[in-house]
Amino acid sequence: MSRDQSQLVYASTHEWADIEEVDGVRYATIGVSAFAIEQLNDLVYMDLPEVGREVNAGDELGEVESVKAVSPLYSPVTGEVVDVHTELPDELEKLNSDPYDFGWIAKIRLTSDVDLESLMSFEDYQRQCSESA
Amino acid sequence: MSVSLAKTPLDVIHREAGARMVPFAGYEMPISYTSIVAEHQSCRQRAALFDVSHMGRLRFDGEGSEELLDKLLTRKVADMPLGAVRYSLICNHEGGVLDDVLVSHLETPSQQRYHLMVVNASNRTKILNWVEQLLPEFPRVTLSDRTEITAMIAVQGPLAIETSKRLFRFDPSRLRYYQATITDQYSKPVLVSRTGYTGEDGFELICRAEDATRIWENLMLIGREAGFTAAGLGARDTLRLEAGMPLYGHELTEEIDPLTAGLKFACTFDGRDFIGAEALTHLSSNPNEMVRVGLLPKTKRPAREGYPIYNADGDQIGHVTSGSQSPTLNHPIAIGYVRREDSHSEALQIEIRGTRVATEIVQLPFYRRPNQSSGEK
Numbered sequence: 178m179s180r181d182q183s184q185l186v187y188a189s190t191h192e193w194a195d196i197e198e199v200d201g202v203r204y205a206t207i208g209v210s211a212f213a214i215e216q217l218n219d220l221v222y223m224d225l226p227e228v229g230r231e232v233n234a235g236d237e238l239g240e241v242e243s244v245k246a247v248s249p250l251y252s253p254v255t256g257e258v259v260d261v262h263t264e265l266p267d268e269l270e271k272l273n274s275d276p277y278d279f280g281w282i283a284k285i286r287l288t289s290d291v292d293l294e295s296l297m298s299f300e301d302y303q304r305q306c307s308e309s310a
Numbered sequence: 311m312s313v314s315l316a317k318t319p320l321d322v323i324h325r326e327a328g329a330r331m332v333p334f335a336g337y338e339m340p341i342s343y344t345s346i347v348a349e350h351q352s353c354r355q356r357a358a359l360f361d362v363s364h365m366g367r368l369r370f371d372g373e374g375s376e377e378l379l380d381k382l383l384t385r386k387v388a389d390m391p392l393g394a395v396r397y398s399l400i401c402n403h404e405g406g407v408l409d410d411v412l413v414s415h416l417e418t419p420s421q422q423r424y425h426l427m428v429v430n431a432s433n434r435t436k437i438l439n440w441v442e443q444l445l446p447e448f449p450r451v452t453l454s455d456r457t458e459i460t461a462m463i464a465v466q467g468p469l470a471i472e473t474s475k476r477l478f479r480f481d482p483s484r485l486r487y488y489q490a491t492i493t494d495q496y497s498k499p500v501l502v503s504r505t506g507y508t509g510e511d512g513f514e515l516i517c518r519a520e521d522a523t524r525i526w527e528n529l530m531l532i533g534r535e536a537g538f539t540a541a542g543l544g545a546r547d548t549l550r551l552e553a554g555m556p557l558y559g560h561e562l563t564e565e566i567d568p569l570t571a572g573l574k575f576a577c578t579f580d581g582r583d584f585i586g587a588e589a590l591t592h593l594s595s596n597p598n599e600m601v602r603v604g605l606l607p608k609t610k611r612p613a614r615e616g617y618p619i620y621n622a623d624g625d626q627i628g629h630v631t632s633g634s635q636s637p638t639l640n641h642p643i644a645i646g647y648v649r650r651e652d653s654h655s656e657a658l659q660i661e662i663r664g665t666r667v668a669t670e671i672v673q674l675p676f677y678r679r680p681n682q683s684s685g686e687k
Contacts, residue, residue: 221635222611
């Protein structure tokens with residue numbers, strides 16, 4: 178697989194989501210954008226959510242920690258965590274080179290889609306990043 | 311409220327190099343140019359250049375300067391030969407630390423002797439006000455704040471001196487550790503001091519603000535093949551943390567005395583009457599119950615400033631004052647204060663955002679460069 182960043186949706190807090198539908202059930206695979214990873218710089222620790230946890234969009238899902246700072250990871254969607262990328266915390270250096278494929282953090286089964294509207298297209302997200310840079 | 315930030319004379323250099331700038335002690339300073347870890351390793355393995363122009367530079371001229379400094383500083387400086395540099399503390403009357411400073415005894419080419427004191431950027435105004443209270447007692451002393459008319463660059467790392475010595479009229483490798491001299495780089499006057507805040511060999515130089523860009527560029531040029539890189543405040547902090555050096559505002563505050571901080575070497579008592587001497591003499595025989603220690607949390611997750619430390623009974627017996635990932639050890643390290651009676655316990659825990667994890671107490675520093683003598687501070 179190879180995810181195209183221009184086909185993903187983004188939260189203003191820099192998480193990406195890849196929404197797909199399998200047998201009528203919608204899932205979001207989520208991660209942190211390349212822009213945010215570059216800003217965080219020198220990652221040293223990641224705290225993953227637990228499988229089975231129910232989250233609302235905007236809830237704190239885990240933490241990403243760099244040499245200098247801790248940043249919360251927010252869920253961009255509402256649903257239940259059905260899978261987490263357990264190898265990722267041990268290979269954080271790969272996040273820099275591969276944030277959209279190897280860099281997936283969790284998979285969430287959507288229980289509501291009302292929050293999806295507030296997620297941004299790639300173009301809108303890029304605009305947000307260039308304004309904040 | 312908008313706060314206007316000062317820029318150092320090297321501001322354009324940092325921006326052109328793509329540095330990420332952050333507010334620090336009233337200045338806009340580079341936190342990092344590429345990556346904190348890469349800059350840190352460059353300093354440990356080759357050499358790194360740091361703009362430290364935000365540090366305060368205060369000059370004392372005139373008869374009575376030594377006497378004034380002897381009253382101000384915990385460490386004796388009246389016996390300092392020309393070219394010597396000393397680390398000292400400035401305490402209040404209660405023995406609390408107002409700042410930690412470096413003092414040099416220098417002579418200009420026209421044979422004017424003076425003392426220079428480098429203070430923390432965040433304490434510059436406080437120390438200026440503190441010294442001004444003493445000035446009436448020493449009417450022939452002139453205090454001048456040279457911070458804004460000068461710049462300060464630290465060149466640190468095993469290749470720092472060897473690679474850049476040709477730039478200076480006086481070869482800085484002839485300086486011993488904690489010695490300084492006034493010389494020039496291509497006829498631009500510079501003060502070169504074999505000191506630093508990274509645990510590596512190297513030097514710090516002070517020049518006129520208008521010469522700073524050229525001097526920085528010359529250093530980068532001569533160090534290009536050797537692999538010199540610019541490094542920001544992020545790497546400066548992880549380097550000093552590995553070297554176990556205290557940072558004002560973290561390990562040192564007005565509520566902490568030098569003995570608790572483990573800095574007794576920077577206090578000369580022998581009957582001297584410096585500010586805070588009485589309080590510190592009392593503390594020598596009635597020590598504070600806390601001690602400064604190194605911490606190695608047994609987790610991959612760095613402990614940060616303010617995190618509480620608990621003993622086996624679950625009592626909070628200390629806290630973390632600085633913590634980060636150590637790029638050299640590739641493991642979290644921290645400095646903190648714990649109760650003396652618990653400082654040898656093997657059952658201490660740090661609470662890292664809700665989770666208590668075991669931590670080892672270790673002797674500082676975490677890192678000592680090869681060939682460094684153990685008595686060196």
